[in-house]
Amino acid sequence: MTPHNRAKINEIAKKVLLPGDPNRARFVAENFFENPKLVTDVRGILGYTGKYKGIEVSVMASGMGGPSCGIYSYELFTHYDVDTIIRIGTSGGLQEELEVGELVLAMSASTDSAWAHQYNLSGTLSPCPNAKLFTLALKKAEELELKHSAGMVFSSDYFSSYNALGADEWKSWARVGALVQDMETYALYSTAMYLKKRALSILTMTDNCVNGKSFKDEERMEGNRNMIKLALETIVEDAK
Numbered sequence: 001m002t003p004h005n006r007a008k009i010n011e012i013a014k015k016v017l018l019p020g021d022p023n024r025a026r027f028v029a030e031n032f033f034e035n036p037k038l039v040t041d042v043r044g045i046l047g048y049t050g051k052y053k054g055i056e057v058s059v060m061a062s063g064m065g066g067p068s069c070g071i072y073s074y075e076l077f078t079h080y081d082v083d084t085i086i087r088i089g090t091s092g093g094l095q096e097e098l099e100v101g102e103l104v105l106a107m108s109a110s111t112d113s114a115w116a117h118q119y120n121l122s123g124t125l126s127p128c129p130n131a132k133l134f135t136l137a138l139k140k141a142e143e144l145e146l147k148h149s150a151g152m153v154f155s156s157d158y159f160s161s162y163n164a165l166g167a168d169e170w171k172s173w174a175r176v177g178a179l180v181q182d183m184e185t186y187a188l189y190s191t192a193m194y195l196k197k198r199a200l201s202i203l204t205m206t207d208n209c210v211n212g213k214s215f216k217d218e219e220r221m222e223g224n225r226n227m228i229k230l231a232l233e234t235i236v237e238d239a240k
């Protein structure tokens with residue numbers, strides 16, 4: 001147990017899916033897992049463990065933002081000895097060609113956050129995913145014919161659709177090639193790299209900042225099925 005997680009050590013699998021939203025964690029458990037068991041609900045952050053195609057997997061919410069994701073992923077990696085975390089998040093599109101529902105595999109993460117200051121580096125940290133997980137996910141996305149892109153993700157402390165920096169804040173990041181904006185990938189990748197663990201972030205593009213196209217409210221949960229399937233199939237491939 002930790003201050004933020006009531007699961008016993010052996011109640012969390014070594015492979016964890018990490019959405020921001022607790023309801024998405026429940027959706028994964030109820031729709032994709034065999035025999036899901038609720039193992040934590042501290043602060044309403046739901047965590048479940050079950051099986052997918054015979055492999056033990058957990059799904060747990062991270063909450064929103066780098067600091068929240070940083071706490072949960074740090075505890076999973078260190079206290080629960082988790083070896084692999086795959087974030088399954090939503091994101092704001094920064095390139096016009098990205099379609100609503102398209103998947104983005106985060107090849108690297110940039111940020112406006114002070115997250116990496118804790119490492120006391122003399123330069124800029126550019127964290128990336130685990131190469132094997134990234135390669136397996138890319139191959140699987142092609143095999144399953146899921147619409148997807150791979151590239152740099154901008155992880156911000158601010159929500160892409162509105163913040164005090166103004167409606168154009170995302171444009172400079174779009175100009176240097178960021179595909180989408182989320183809030184957690186940078187903290188997750190940094191934490192995994194610092195702890196010598198494995199992470200990957202797969203994002204569904206839900207709201208395109210360029211053309212304003214987005215999921216309808218009733219599509220916001222079901223629209224994540226491809227991302228969830230890809231994350232779970234990547235775990236299956238990784239176990240072979």
Ligand SMILES: O=P(O)(O)O[C@H]1O[C@H](CO)[C@@H](O)[C@H]1O
Pocket residue numbers: 019020021063064065088089090091159181182183184
């Ligand atoms: O859907 P999740 O995984 O929460 O991810 C995105 O959605 C939230 C903002 O609406 C932020 O957490 C952002 O990163």
Ligand SMILES: O=c1cc[nH]c(=O)[nH]1
Pocket residue numbers: 090091092093158159160161181182183206207
């Ligand atoms: O950062 C985010 C995440 C989801 N949707 C957005 O519009 N922005």
